Amino acid sequence: MxxxxxxxxxxxxxxxxxxxxxxxxxxxxxxxxxxxxxxxxxxxxxxxxISKHRQLSNAFDMVFTYHGMRKVVTKKNFYELMDALPTKRSHSLIHVLWIVLDADNSNVIGRKDFLKLADLLNVEVMEVTHNDCFCVKHFPFIYNSNYSVQIQKVVKSRQVNFSVF
Structure with a gap:
């Protein structure tokens, strides 16, 4: 080189x-x-x-009923359909889905609203339940006594939080 x-x-x-x-x-x-x-x-x-849209449209065609001259899904049919799905959802979540889809509160949803169901089912929802501690469930008279309430206030105060953390 x-x-x-x-x-x-x-x-x-x-x-x-x-x-x-x-x-x-x-x-x-x-x-x-x-x-x-x-x-x-x-x-x-x-x-x-497009596939989800077609499948939901087919599902709507299977469960619709006539309300006047419109094809709609009633609340009862919607609840039965949601219970028939393989992924089980709580009754309260199904109720929330119904409230979101039935915006005009007419207890029926049309095809346009029903097609929004796929998007709603993809939204991850966490249900928060109020869990009381062991003492509240089994010993409420002690937990809610005056002395216990005073101790709770002291523990929740800002001074204790600053000194501990």
């Missing part, structure tokens, strides 16, 4: 040049792959949304 014979700095320059070219080439390849992946992902999401 004639350049190496002249100076060893040429080797260092050549190695840095090759490394930079390699990283630039890999960034271009990665960008092309990412763009193709994103394009295919968009298509898959669109297909999934």
């Amino acid at each position: 004639p350049a190496f014979d002249l100076s060893s700095w040429y080797v260092l320059f050549f190695m840095v040049f090759i490394t930079l070219c390699f990283f630039i080439y890999m960034n271009i390849i990665l960008a092309v792959i990412y763009n193709n992946y994103r394009k295919h992902l968009k298509n898959e999401v669109k297909k999934s949304i």
Whole structure:
């Protein structure tokens, strides 16, 4: 290598040049792959949304009843449908879903509102229950006594919180 014979700095320059070219080439390849992946992902999401829409439309066609001249799902049919689903939901959650879907409070929902059900079922909901401690459940007369209430106030005060933490 004639350049190496002249100076060893040429080797260092050549190695840095090759490394930079390699990283630039890999960034271009990665960008092309990412763009193709994103394009295919968009298509898959669109297909999934269309499929959910069709399935919900078919479900609506199976459970609708006529209310006047409109096809609607009644509250009773909705509750039966939700109970028939494989993933069990609590009765209170089903009631909340019904309230959200039945915005005009007419106790029936039309096709347009029923198709929003897929989006609502994907929302993660946490139910918070009020859990009393052991003492409140089994010894309420002691827990709610004057001395106990005073101790609770002291423990919950800012001074105790600052000194403990």
